[in-house]
Amino acid sequence: MKYSQVRVLAGKGGAADHFSEALRGLAVDRRDSVYAAGDQEIKVFESGGRLARRWRTAMPGFAVAVAGDGRVFCGQPGQVEIFDGAGRLQAAWRDEQRLGLVTAIGFSTGNVFLADATGRCIRRYDGSGKYLNDIGNDNRMKGFLIPNGAVSFGVDAKGVIHSANPGKHRVERYTAGGALLGHFGRFDGRDPAGFSGCCNPTNVAVTGGSRIWVTEKAGPRAKVYDAEGALLAVIASDVFDPNCKNMSIAAGSRGQVYVADTVKLQIFVFEPLGGQGGAA
Amino acid sequence: MSDQTTRRGALARAARGAAALALGGSAFYLVRKADGQIVWNVDSARCINSRLGVTNVEACNLCTTECVVPLSAVRAVNEYSKCGRCYICPAYFNITSAVDEKGLPSEKLCPRDAIERKPIGDIDPDDPANNFYEYIIDEVKCDGCGKCVMACKEPLGLGSIVLRVRHSLCVDCNRCAISTACPKDAILQVPIEKAFDHVQLGSHD
Amino acid sequence: MKSRASTLLAAAAGLILLFAVNAAGQAMQYERPVQAAPQEEGIGGSYKTPAVQKPQPRSYWLEVLDVVLMAVAMGISVWVVLRRRSRKWVLALTVACLGYFGFYREGCICPIGSIQNVSVALTDPGYAIPIVVTAVFFLPLLVALFFGRAFCGGVCPLGALQELVLLKPLRVPRRLDRALGLLRYAYLGGAVWLALQPFPVHDFIICRFDPFVGFFRMAGFAHMLYIGAAFLVLGIFVGRPYCRFLCPYGVLLEWVTRLAGRGVSITPDKELDCGLCQESCPYGAIEKMRVVRPKCLYCARCFESCPREGPLARKR
Numbered sequence: 065m066k067y068s069q070v071r072v073l074a075g076k077g078g079a080a081d082h083f084s085e086a087l088r089g090l091a092v093d094r095r096d097s098v099y100a101a102g103d104q105e106i107k108v109f110e111s112g113g114r115l116a117r118r119w120r121t122a123m124p125g126f127a128v129a130v131a132g133d134g135r136v137f138c139g140q141p142g143q144v145e146i147f148d149g150a151g152r153l154q155a156a157w158r159d160e161q162r163l164g165l166v167t168a169i170g171f172s173t174g175n176v177f178l179a180d181a182t183g184r185c186i187r188r189y190d191g192s193g194k195y196l197n198d199i200g201n202d203n204r205m206k207g208f209l210i211p212n213g214a215v216s217f218g219v220d221a222k223g224v225i226h227s228a229n230p231g232k233h234r235v236e237r238y239t240a241g242g243a244l245l246g247h248f249g250r251f252d253g254r255d256p257a258g259f260s261g262c263c264n265p266t267n268v269a270v271t272g273g274s275r276i277w278v279t280e281k282a283g284p285r286a287k288v289y290d291a292e293g294a295l296l297a298v299i300a301s302d303v304f305d306p307n308c309k310n311m312s313i314a315a316g317s318r319g320q321v322y323v324a325d326t327v328k329l330q331i332f333v334f335e336p337l338g339g340q341g342g343a344a
Numbered sequence: 345m346s347d348q349t350t351r352r353g354a355l356a357r358a359a360r361g362a363a364a365l366a367l368g369g370s371a372f373y374l375v376r377k378a379d380g381q382i383v384w385n386v387d388s389a390r391c392i393n394s395r396l397g398v399t400n401v402e403a404c405n406l407c408t409t410e411c412v413v414p415l416s417a418v419r420a421v422n423e424y425s426k427c428g429r430c431y432i433c434p435a436y437f438n439i440t441s442a443v444d445e446k447g448l449p450s451e452k453l454c455p456r457d458a459i460e461r462k463p464i465g466d467i468d469p470d471d472p473a474n475n476f477y478e479y480i481i482d483e484v485k486c487d488g489c490g491k492c493v494m495a496c497k498e499p500l501g502l503g504s505i506v507l508r509v510r511h512s513l514c515v516d517c518n519r520c521a522i523s524t525a526c527p528k529d530a531i532l533q534v535p536i537e538k539a540f541d542h543v544q545l546g547s548h549d
Numbered sequence: 550m551k552s553r554a555s556t557l558l559a560a561a562a563g564l565i566l567l568f569a570v571n572a573a574g575q576a577m578q579y580e581r582p583v584q585a586a587p588q589e590e591g592i593g594g595s596y597k598t599p600a601v602q603k604p605q606p607r608s609y610w611l612e613v614l615d616v617v618l619m620a621v622a623m624g625i626s627v628w629v630v631l632r633r634r635s636r637k638w639v640l641a642l643t644v645a646c647l648g649y650f651g652f653y654r655e656g657c658i659c660p661i662g663s664i665q666n667v668s669v670a671l672t673d674p675g676y677a678i679p680i681v682v683t684a685v686f687f688l689p690l691l692v693a694l695f696f697g698r699a700f701c702g703g704v705c706p707l708g709a710l711q712e713l714v715l716l717k718p719l720r721v722p723r724r725l726d727r728a729l730g731l732l733r734y735a736y737l738g739g740a741v742w743l744a745l746q747p748f749p750v751h752d753f754i755i756c757r758f759d760p761f762v763g764f765f766r767m768a769g770f771a772h773m774l775y776i777g778a779a780f781l782v783l784g785i786f787v788g789r790p791y792c793r794f795l796c797p798y799g800v801l802l803e804w805v806t807r808l809a810g811r812g813v814s815i816t817p818d819k820e821l822d823c824g825l826c827q828e829s830c831p832y833g834a835i836e837k838m839r840v841v842r843p844k845c846l847y848c849a850r851c852f853e854s855c856p857r858e859g860p861l862a863r864k865r
Binding site: 203204205211231253254255258282307308 | 396397431432433443474498502
Binding site: 383483 | 585586587588592593594596598599601602603604605606607609612655657658662663665666667670671677678679680681683684686687690691694695748749752753755756757766768769770805808809810
C-alpha cells in the first residue's frame with residue numbers, strides 16, 4: 065500500500081491558520097474536520113482545508129480529541145478543558161494530586177482516558193470526570209518508558225487501548241481496567257517494520273479495529289500497522305523536518321492520514337493511492 | 345659631581361618613576377577587572393555535536409585532532425541525571441547496524457569502545473527491555489571524537505552526553521588550538537565556577 | 550543625595566518588573582513537568598545516580614606559587630649576575646628554570662604570550678585576565694625597570710633552552726643583527742593586531758608559533774616541532790636567535806631597560822681594555838667596552854672571560 069501527500073494545512077507564521085510556536089495535537093471528527101492544538105489555541109480545519117474556527121485555551125494544548133457527542137477535549141499541563149463544538153468552554157477537569165501533563169485523550173463507552181506524561185501512565189475517568197483507575201503503571205518500570213516526554217495511545221472500537229511504549233519499542237494493548245493484553249513491535253534500525261532509535265514509536269492512533277497508525281522520531285516517519293502488528297505501509301518520511309519529535313497522527317473516515325510536523329508546524333495530509341486503504 | 349650629572353640623574357629618576365606608574369597603573373586596572381581563575385570550556389549550546397538543527401552529518405572531531413595533548417583533553421561526559429537510561433542507546437549502539445539474535449544492534453558506535461552499558465535498578469532478568477541502563481564513559485579511553493555526543497542529542501536522544509574539557513589534562517594553552525579550529529567558536533574561556541554548568545539545550549518540547 | 554534617590558528608583562522599577570514577570574509566569578507555571586530522564590525514585594532498586602566527573606584544574610594557589618617562584622628566580626638572577634658575577638650560578642639557575650617553567654610547567658603561562666591577553670584585556674571591556682597572568686606579564690618589566698633584563702637570563706624557559714645549546718657562538722655582523730632585530734617589532738605589532746581582531750580573524754600567533762613549547766610538552770604539531778628544531782640547530786652557532794630576532798616581549802623589556810638605573814657593568818674599576826669580554830658576548834651587547842644594557846641578556850659570559858675576575862683570575 066502506498067500513500068501520497070494531497071494537502072498541507074497550517075504552517076509557521078502569524079496568519080490565522082498558522083501556528084507561531086508549536087503544533088502538538090491532532091484529532092479528526094466524524095465529518096473529517098481536523099482539530100489542531102498548538103501554541104495556546106485550537107484551530108478547526110474543514111475537510112477541504114479551510115480554517116473554520118479557532119479559540120484560545122487556558123494553557124498550551126498538548127492533545128486534542130473529539131468525543132462521540134462532538135465535545136472537544138484539550139489536554140494541557142495538569143488539566144483538561146472541555147469545549148462544545150463551537151469552542152465554548154463547558155468544563156475543566158483538574159485532578160490536582162494525580163493528573164500531570166496530558167498528552168493524549170481517548171474515549172470508550174462511559175470512559176475518558178487521559179495520557180499522563182508526568183505519571184508515565186494513562187488515567188481512566190468516567191464521563192463526569194470521576195477517577196477510576198490507572199493503566200500502564202502496574203509494572204516494574206512504574207509506567208511507560210518515555211524519554212521522548214509524551215504518552216500516546218488510541219482506543220479501538222472494542223474499547224481496547226493501544227499505547228506506545230517507546231523505550232521498549234512496542235505498542236501495548238490494555239483493557240480499560242489496566243490489564244496488559246499483549247504487544248507488538250521490536251527494535252530494528254534497518255527494517256522499516258521495526259521501530260528505530262532509542263525510543264519509538266512516539267505517537268499512536270487507532271481507527272476502527274484494524275488500523276494502528278504510528279509516528280517515529282529521528283528520523284521522523286509515519287507508518288500504519290494492522291491489529292496483529294504487521295506493517296501495512298510507510299506513509300511518509302522525507303517530508304518531515306528531521307528534528308521533528310512527537311508528531312501527532314490522526315486518520316479520517318476515508319483512510320486519509322494527518323500528521324503534524326512539529327518543527328515546520330504544518331499538518332500533512334496523505335491519502336492511500338487507489339483508494340484501497342479505507343478505515344475498517 | 346657636576347650639575348649635568350645630577351640633572352641627568354634626576355631626569356632618569358623621573359622617567360623611571362613615570363614608567364613605573366604607567367606599568368603599575370595598567371596592572372592595577374587589570375587586577376580590578378580580574379575574574380579569578382579562567383579555564384577553557386566547551387559551550388554545548390554552540391558545539392555542532394550537541395546543538396539542535398544539525399542532523400544527518402558526520403560528527404565534528406576537531407576536539408580530537410586539534411588538541412595539543414596526545415589523547416585530547418576534551419572528553420565526552422554523560423550527565424547521568426539527564427540520561428534517558430534507554431534500553432537501546434543510540435550513543436552506545438550503532439543503531440543502523442544489523443540486529444543480532446538478541447534483538448540488539450550488532451555494532452557499537454564508539455570507535456574506542458569507551459562506553460560501558462549495564463542494567464540498573466530492580467533488574468528484570470527475563471525481559472532485557474524491561475530495565476533501565478546506565479551508560480558510563482571511560483574517561484581514560486575517550487578521545488572526544490564526538491560521535492556519541494552527536495548520537496545522543498535531541499531529537500534522537502536527550503543530549504545528556506556532552507563534550508567537556510578535562511581540566512586536569514588541559515594544559516591551558518593561551519590560545520587553545522581547538523578553539524582556533526572550532527567552526528562555531530564553541531571553546532571559550534570561562535571562570536572556573538562556571539565550567540561545570542550543564543548548558544540547557546533547546547528542545548522541541 | 551541625588552544619586553541615592555535614583556538608585557532607589559531603579560531598585561523600585563526593578564522590583565515592579567520582577568513582579569510583572571512573575572505574574573505573567575504564574576498563569577503558565579506548572580510544577581509537575583514531565584521527566585524524560587528517569588531519576589533515582591523511578592529507577593528503584595536502591596539505585597544512586599553516580600556523580601559526574603568534574604576534573605579540577607591545577608589549584609589556584611599552585612599558580613600563585615608559580616608567580617612567586619618566577620619572582621624569586623628573577624631575584625636570584627639579579628643577585629647572581631650583579632653581585633656574585635658568576636656564570637656557574639647563572640647556569641645552575643638556567644637549568645633549574647628550564648626544568649620547572651619549561652618541562653614541568655610546560656612553558657605556560659609565560660610573559661611572552663601574555664602580551665596578547667594583556668592587549669585584549671586592556672582594550673576589550675568584556676575580557677578579563679586572572680591576576681596571575683597580570684603578575685606574570687608585569688613582574689619582569691618591573692624588574693627590568695630597575696635592573697635590566699634579569700628575566701631573560703636564566704628565568705625564561707625559551708631563553709634557557711637556547712642558552713644551553715649555544716656551543717659555538719659565531720659573531721653576527723652588527724648591521725645584520727640590527728636588521729634582523731627589526732623583525733621583533735613586526736612580530737609584536739602583528740601579534741597585538743591579530744589578538745585585538747574579532748573572531749574569526751582573532752588569533753594568538755605568539756603561542757601558535759611558539760618554537761619550543763612542543764619540546765616542553767613532548768608533543769605538538771609537526772610544524773611547531775620543525776620550527777623549534779631549526780631554532781635549536783641555528784642556536785648552536787648564533788646566540789639565542791629567537792630572543793634577539795623574534796621575541797616580542799624582548800622589545801618591551803628593551804624599552805623599559807633603557808630607563809633602568811642599574812644593570813650589568815664590566816668591572817668598571819679594573820678595566821684592561823683587552824676586549825676579551827666584548828669577544829665573549831654572543832649577543833653583541835658589549836660595544837666599546839661598555840654594556841649595552843637593553844641588549845644584555847644576563848648570561849654572565851663576560852665575567853667568565855675576564856682575566857681580572859673570571860676563573861682565569863681565580864686560577865692565578
